[in-house]
Amino acid sequence: MSFEWKGRIDNEDGPSAERWHQRVQASHKAESPTLALLGFQTDEGVARNKGRVGAKNGPNALRAAAANLPINQALNLRDDGDIEVEGTDLESAQVKVAEWVTNKLTRNEFPIVMGGGHEIAYASYLGWRRWAKQQRSLGIINLDAHLDLRKPNPTGSSGTPFYQIAQSIQQDGGQFKYWVLGVSEVANTAALFQRAEDLNVQLTYDNQLNLGEPPELASQLVDFCNAVDDIYLTIDLDVLQAAFMPAVSAPAAGGLSLAMVERIISTVMRSGKVRLADLAELNPEYDIDSIGSKTAARVLYRISRYL
Numbered sequence: 001m002s003f004e005w006k007g008r009i010d011n012e013d014g015p016s017a018e019r020w021h022q023r024v025q026a027s028h029k030a031e032s033p034t035l036a037l038l039g040f041q042t043d044e045g046v047a048r049n050k051g052r053v054g055a056k057n058g059p060n061a062l063r064a065a066a067a068n069l070p071i072n073q074a075l076n077l078r079d080d081g082d083i084e085v086e087g088t089d090l091e092s093a094q095v096k097v098a099e100w101v102t103n104k105l106t107r108n109e110f111p112i113v114m115g116g117g118h119e120i121a122y123a124s125y126l127g128w129r130r131w132a133k134q135q136r137s138l139g140i141i142n143l144d145a146h147l148d149l150r151k152p153n154p155t156g157s158s159g160t161p162f163y164q165i166a167q168s169i170q171q172d173g174g175q176f177k178y179w180v181l182g183v184s185e186v187a188n189t190a191a192l193f194q195r196a197e198d199l200n201v202q203l204t205y206d207n208q209l210n211l212g213e214p215p216e217l218a219s220q221l222v223d224f225c226n227a228v229d230d231i232y233l234t235i236d237l238d239v240l241q242a243a244f245m246p247a248v249s250a251p252a253a254g255g256l257s258l259a260m261v262e263r264i265i266s267t268v269m270r271s272g273k274v275r276l277a278d279l280a281e282l283n284p285e286y287d288i289d290s291i292g293s294k295t296a297a298r299v300l301y302r303i304s305r306y307l
């Protein structure tokens, strides 16, 4: 489904009243950083994971909410359209997304893929892997209520991406450096927590973050980023409390405030190590007055402010 970027235009306030829909359609300036967007329009990963479908329409809901965001910096915005899944062939679509990510990294652009389910993470990773050519190390920061460390059964799904990534990194002889923030104790089984332990995954629970920002959090995030060449930032929107984010495939009771999510993003982005990002699991079928889409757009905006 193609998308027409449109929104409010405040002619009376001149160029400083510019919004995202205008910048997406403006010509690029070589001297400005470029944020490149791609939609991953599919329900396949969520369906395979026995979830409630609807995330296929996530990319366009996010674009519509982002259209009126203000432009407050030198930034090129590019929308490269969508990748869809033909039939149930999720794997081929993931390869296409990966090729796009590799291409953006090669051009020194900042790629953000909009899901779709969290199986987008395996595609984003594969794109980074092709670009990095086993010459670079990766740290993954996932804001998510879930660990997404399920084993493919027998194929991948929205619940398996980080297990698939772990396997790939280990096969390449690398170290799987994965930190999940906002984990819900009640939305993951003992089997998944055991897998996280076996894979040396770093966990921060939603409850730990809801009692105020732990004093050591910022420095631990900085240390995590400094220990690798590149950071891949992936945000499963179900990490947010339902009041901010009703529009997800698998809501988990609890979750983080938008302020905490933005704070973590800011700390991580300031490291200068983040090369790619994605936003997963926006399911507009369950939205209320576009609150979820607008929250997702605000998350996107927060990332963009550090480019």
Ligand SMILES: N=CN[C@@H](CCC(=O)O)C(=O)O
Binding pocket: 049, 050, 051, 118, 146, 147, 148, 150, 158, 159, 187, 250
């Ligand atoms: N993307 C991940 N999804 C969750 C879904 C949990 C649920 O459906 O309740 C997972 O697999 O753990």
Ligand SMILES: [Mn+2]
Binding pocket: 144, 145, 146, 236, 238, 239, 250
């Ligand atoms: Mn999740």
Ligand SMILES: [Mn+2]
Binding pocket: 118, 144, 146, 148, 158, 236, 280
């Ligand atoms: Mn997830």
